[in-house]
Each structure stands twice: as C-alpha cells, then as structure tokens.
Amino acid sequence: MRRHPRTLLGGAVALLAAMACTVPAGPAAAADAPYDVLVFSKTAGFRHDAIPVGIQTIRDLGATNTFTVTATEDANHFTTGNLSRYEAVIFLNTTGDVLNDTQQSAFQSYIGSGGGFVGVHSAADTEYNWPFYGNLVGAYFASHPAIQQANIKVEDRAHAATAHAPQTWTRTDEWYNFRTNPRAGARVLATLDESSYSGGSMGADHPHAWCKTYSGGRAFYTGGGHTQASYAEPAFRAHLLGGIRYAAGRTKADCRPESGYAALYNGSTTGWSQAGPGGFTNSDATLSSYGGLGLLWYSARQFTNYSLKLDWRMLGDDNSGVFIGFPPSNDPNSAMTNGYEVQIDATDAPDRTTGSIYAVKAPDTAARDAALNPPGEWNTFELLVEGERLQVFLNGAKINEFTNTDPARSLAGHIGIQNHGTGDDVSFRNIRLRELGGPTPTPGTGPIVGIGGKCLDLRNGSSADGTQVQIWSCSGAASQQWTVTPGSTIRALGKCLDISGSSTANGAKVQLWTCHGGANQNWQAQSDGSVRNPQSGKCLDVSGNSSADGAVVHLWSCHGGANQKWTLP
Known part of the structure; x- marks a missing residue:
C-alpha cells in the first residue's frame, strides 16, 4: 500500500524503563514487505x-x-x-x-x-x-x-x-x-x-x-x-x-476450523518405522530429517479415505516430501514406485516443486506462491484423499488436484515423510488424520434406537431451534426419523443434532438446531455402538441410564454403558 506519514500518540510510561533490557521478539525469517x-x-x-x-x-x-x-x-x-x-x-x-x-x-x-x-x-x-x-x-x-x-x-x-x-x-x-x-x-x-x-x-x-x-x-x-x-x-x-x-497478510496459515483429527505424531513415534538410511531426530514434538534417502512411515495401519494434515518447515533450499498410498515395505523405493509423493522443494521443476504430485502433476504455481511461507517459517499441508481423488491444500489454500487412473497404484495405503539426504533439512510437526469413512458417504435414514428399545425423539414433535432431544417409544413418527451421514451430521425435520452452546461439559443439552457445519454438530459412530462428538470427545447419553419415555438425551463422558449404545439406520 501507499506509504503515509504517521503521528504516534501517547507517551512512554514508567514501566517502559524497566522494559528497556527486554529482548524483543525476533524478526521474521525473511523481512516482510513494509x-x-x-x-x-x-x-x-x-x-x-x-x-x-x-x-x-x-x-x-x-x-x-x-x-x-x-x-x-x-x-x-x-x-x-x-x-x-x-x-x-x-x-x-x-x-x-x-x-x-x-x-x-x-x-x-x-x-x-x-x-x-x-x-x-x-x-x-x-x-x-x-x-x-x-x-x-x-x-x-x-x-x-x-x-x-x-x-x-x-x-x-x-x-x-x-x-x-x-x-x-x-x-x-x-x-x-x-x-x-x-x-x-x-x-x-x-x-x-x-x-x-x-x-x-x-x-x-x-x-x-x-x-x-x-x-x-x-x-x-x-x-x-x-x-x-x-x-x-x-x-x-x-x-x-x-x-x-x-x-496483515505477511505470513500465511491454515485458519479453517479443525475438529475430529487424531494425532499420528505429536511427540511420540509409536506406530512409525524408519525405512532406508538416515532418519529423523525427535525433540520438542518436532521431527527433523538427517541423511537419507529414507522414509519414516506410519506402519501401524493403512488409510483409504481421509484428511491428512501436517506442519513442515524448510531451513533453506531443501528437499522432502509426503508419501501416500504405498504398501508396507522397509524399502523406501517401494513408496516411490507404488505410491505418490506430494513434494516439498520450492525451487525444483514445476512438476517436482512444492505442492506437486512428484513427476506427475504440477501445482497451480500462482496459488502455491501466494500461500507459501518462506524458508525458516512453518507451513501446513492438507492432503485430502477421497477414493482415487487427491486434493492438496497449502496453508488452507487449494493448490493441486489429481485423480489416480493407474491400475497399478492407489491412493489407499500407508503414509510417510521423507528424509531426502544430507543437507536437505526439513522438519515436521503435528501430523494428524481424520478418517472420512468412504469416498462418498451414504446417509442412512430411519430411527435411532437406544436403551430399552426406545427411539431418539424430538420433544412434542417440534422442529424449533432448541427442541430437547429425548427417548420415546418407537412410533415411526417424523420426529423419530433421522438421517445419519457417516462421520458428519445427524438430522431430523431438516435440522441438526446439536450440543447447546458448543459446550463440552458433562450434562450439556443435546438439542435440534439449524445446521451450520459447526463442530458441535459433528457426530461419529464408534465400533462399540456409541456415538461420539469429536470436539468434546464425549458421547450421546441418556440421562440417569433411564429407559423411560421422555428421558433426556445429553452429552456425557464415554463409558460404554447401555445408555450410550445406539443402533443407527
């Protein structure tokens, strides 16, 4: 913007003398434009x-x-x-x-x-x-x-x-x-x-x-x-x-709301294995590469449909990448041959630069350049895998999209981070993943049945915001017909199952509310029959373990009891 003279208001106060010896926050890794x-x-x-x-x-x-x-x-x-x-x-x-x-x-x-x-x-x-x-x-x-x-x-x-x-x-x-x-x-x-x-x-x-x-x-x-x-x-x-x-727009960040992610790495390398030479130091919940060519891969399990987020930082003109969709192997070359790499190296050729699907598809370089923080600052990738479709987000901005059509490869498989070689110094933090449940989750519609064979019900059949959710003898009424989208919302009468005030407290009211996409309207079915809200980590619960008509449904710490077991449509 155009420069203008400034008139600075107000004088120093006594405390400022005591602050004179304070070390100010250091400058950015690269000087910002004024x-x-x-x-x-x-x-x-x-x-x-x-x-x-x-x-x-x-x-x-x-x-x-x-x-x-x-x-x-x-x-x-x-x-x-x-x-x-x-x-x-x-x-x-x-x-x-x-x-x-x-x-x-x-x-x-x-x-x-x-x-x-x-x-x-x-x-x-x-x-x-x-x-x-x-x-x-x-x-x-x-x-x-x-x-x-x-x-x-x-x-x-x-x-x-x-x-x-x-x-x-x-x-x-x-x-x-x-x-x-x-x-x-x-x-x-x-x-x-x-x-x-x-x-x-x-x-x-x-x-x-x-x-x-x-x-x-x-x-x-x-x-x-x-x-x-x-x-x-x-x-x-x-x-x-x-x-x-x-x-001021001088550093970029992914400031989209985030919920439902599970940490794969946030200080602990449990579940991870090193393939090939070199590796990563692990300090201050930060993995820093050395030597190579190697791969630290999450060997505990494979993933099919998911959002993977991770934070990374280069110190200079360095090289690394995030690998997805490869089978288990202690040979890092297997990941290169059988999977796909999302590259980290801003100075390489267009199809081998940061945000590219390495040697397959270049990113939108203008969008990438607008979203990229320089060496010395942290960046955040999201790799969104839905079936054989991959979308790459950098600091919240979409920079690439790719659909796999190679029958010998798949986007489903293990994930890993590369230690490329001596002098290629790249660090990673906060590797987390949210499973999506399927490439196109299919909603189910019908009653949700809980303790005593009673149905999840809207009090007085009301569709008003704030209507209390309860259990009641199953009748087939519209107020007991719920549409469940896996890993997402539970809806009835055109509105969403909601936790009042986004509360995470035990006993928080569960109600009907206009759908807005908030974390307090996200519900995930668990393998033990419970239904969990990821934001709070708590479960849909019938108060007092009661099976009586009109028993209130609320939020409560998950404990596996009968009043937290639900059969979904």
Whole structure:
C-alpha cells in the first residue's frame, strides 16, 4: 500500500524503563514487505492500565519488523478512506461500545476488502450489540478469576503466533472465560488448562487464542495482555507479532476450523518405522530429517479415505516430501514406485516443486506462491484423499488436484515423510488424520434406537431451534426419523443434532438446531455402538441410564454403558 506519514500518540510510561533490557521478539525469517497498522484503544468501560505499555510494545515490534504504527483512541479514524491505509487494525484492550453506526459500516467494509483484525484481551469485551464484530472477534468475554499463573496448551505450532511456544506454555495473566466456544468458526491455536489454575468455567476445551478468515478478511485474537508485565515477556511479544503478521497478510496459515483429527505424531513415534538410511531426530514434538534417502512411515495401519494434515518447515533450499498410498515395505523405493509423493522443494521443476504430485502433476504455481511461507517459517499441508481423488491444500489454500487412473497404484495405503539426504533439512510437526469413512458417504435414514428399545425423539414433535432431544417409544413418527451421514451430521425435520452452546461439559443439552457445519454438530459412530462428538470427545447419553419415555438425551463422558449404545439406520 501507499506509504503515509504517521503521528504516534501517547507517551512512554514508567514501566517502559524497566522494559528497556527486554529482548524483543525476533524478526521474521525473511523481512516482510513494509506495511502499516492502526492501534485502537478506545474504552467505554473498564480501562486497562496496560494500554500505554501495549502501544509502545507494538511500536517497538514495528521498528524491528518493517511496519509503522498509528495509535489512536479517536473513532473518527474509522472511515473507508482512512482505514484503507492499513494492512491491520489492532483493538488493544478496547471495552464497550466504541464505534457508531457509520464507523462500524466503514470497518465492516474494510474487513470485506481483505483487511486484517487483531484483538487483544478485552477486545472480546467490546461491541456486544454488533453481530459482525462478535463473529469477527470469535467470542465475547463472560468472566475472569484473579490474575494468576496458568498453563497454556499450544495446539497449533505452525502459526506464526504460536510456532515459537512450547507445547505447554506457562505464564501469568488474567484468564478470560468466554460466553461461547469459538472453535466451530475458527482455528484454535491455544487453550487453557483449567486444572492448572482456579476459576476456569469452560471445561476441557477452553480456547485462549485463535485465528480465522471472515467476510473476506483475516482475524487473530489472543486472550493474553491484561497485565503490564505481559508486554515485557519475549514469548508474549513474539505471540503478538505473529498475530499482527498474520492479520496483515505477511505470513500465511491454515485458519479453517479443525475438529475430529487424531494425532499420528505429536511427540511420540509409536506406530512409525524408519525405512532406508538416515532418519529423523525427535525433540520438542518436532521431527527433523538427517541423511537419507529414507522414509519414516506410519506402519501401524493403512488409510483409504481421509484428511491428512501436517506442519513442515524448510531451513533453506531443501528437499522432502509426503508419501501416500504405498504398501508396507522397509524399502523406501517401494513408496516411490507404488505410491505418490506430494513434494516439498520450492525451487525444483514445476512438476517436482512444492505442492506437486512428484513427476506427475504440477501445482497451480500462482496459488502455491501466494500461500507459501518462506524458508525458516512453518507451513501446513492438507492432503485430502477421497477414493482415487487427491486434493492438496497449502496453508488452507487449494493448490493441486489429481485423480489416480493407474491400475497399478492407489491412493489407499500407508503414509510417510521423507528424509531426502544430507543437507536437505526439513522438519515436521503435528501430523494428524481424520478418517472420512468412504469416498462418498451414504446417509442412512430411519430411527435411532437406544436403551430399552426406545427411539431418539424430538420433544412434542417440534422442529424449533432448541427442541430437547429425548427417548420415546418407537412410533415411526417424523420426529423419530433421522438421517445419519457417516462421520458428519445427524438430522431430523431438516435440522441438526446439536450440543447447546458448543459446550463440552458433562450434562450439556443435546438439542435440534439449524445446521451450520459447526463442530458441535459433528457426530461419529464408534465400533462399540456409541456415538461420539469429536470436539468434546464425549458421547450421546441418556440421562440417569433411564429407559423411560421422555428421558433426556445429553452429552456425557464415554463409558460404554447401555445408555450410550445406539443402533443407527
């Protein structure tokens, strides 16, 4: 964008002197093209004393990371023309209603034109009556306990905001509980471990930081940043910088919602075998290649229809790849001959470059180049296999599609990662897989029968959002006719089986609700007869182990009891 002079508002505060010796977050692996951010810190409610320190921190980050900062509390900056000057707008500990209708409209247009949003801490305590903002920020503040130390569980160690962090990140701050769980609409980067502190109210799935694309723009939110001391922490400064870079489009990430994946590797190599010379070191839940030509392959089982996601990083002009669809073998050449390789090497020939089906089909290089992070930064692949069709996504963007027609090969089989040779240094993290159940899952329609031979039923035959799900004597009524799509939704009367409020708590209400594709409407049948919600890891359960007509169905920890056994159509 065009460069503009900046007037920086506000002065340094006393704490900044104490921060002078703090090591700032390091620069990106490659210098970003210069950009501009607007820091907005207007408050119409509680005012955080960390705001001046936060502003100065963002200025400091900008000075060493090629972006300039305008800081303001004047909402008149929110005009279409003025906002177009910025790649990202940061709501830094804002509270209450801070924009009027005209200013809201300008900001909404800015996001719709591809702008970026960063929300820090009480940005979630802002604009409760503006639905667009609520969807953009991801969740609204509900409550918080006293400031204390807690453990943050980092789920996504590829995003620039969290790639530097350990799997368990321990720090002190004010920890927000949120009114809803944002997971259905965002990629959760980190959650809070409620067992590590007092006052959490969201249970086992307590998101703390997340990213998303929304209405044409990009959004990042972190619950951290209440205390002045936060902004002196190198790790928190790096967290903030990564979120700013993502929102400004200077680093790419897969911020699509994600649920239902099982870890194949997240620190443990159980189930994996090395074929051929060389191998991978295993440290900090990261596999780093050495020597070769070899292959680390998941020998525990084969896969047919699935979504495979994994994070990878090159240090320079390196070479590796992800192999799929090969039979079991301790010879790495077997994978090359009988399977297919999705290549990692951005400088090779078009049909042998990053995102290609090696020596078979080149990627859409323009889409690949737009999605690719440079050496030194993490990237995320999704390999989506449906029958003999393979789609390749890089940082959430589709870059290749291929259909196998070779009768001697198949996309079904084992998966593996390559250690190409000495000097080809590629690392991998968070290898996870979600099975799809079939190339085109066929829905079944009919009654769902549970304990006592009773049917899953909608109370009073209602199709209204929020209708309680129960069991009742089977009658063949429309309110007992369910359409089950394997690994996906369970529907009746045109709506979906839903967990109220995306709750993961035992006893959470199971209800009928308009289908929206959220994780709280995803159900997977298990081999033991239970029906599980992957987001919570809990089961469809009849309260009190009752078989009486009208017994309520809710969410509960899976235990294999008769009240969690279901016969699906």
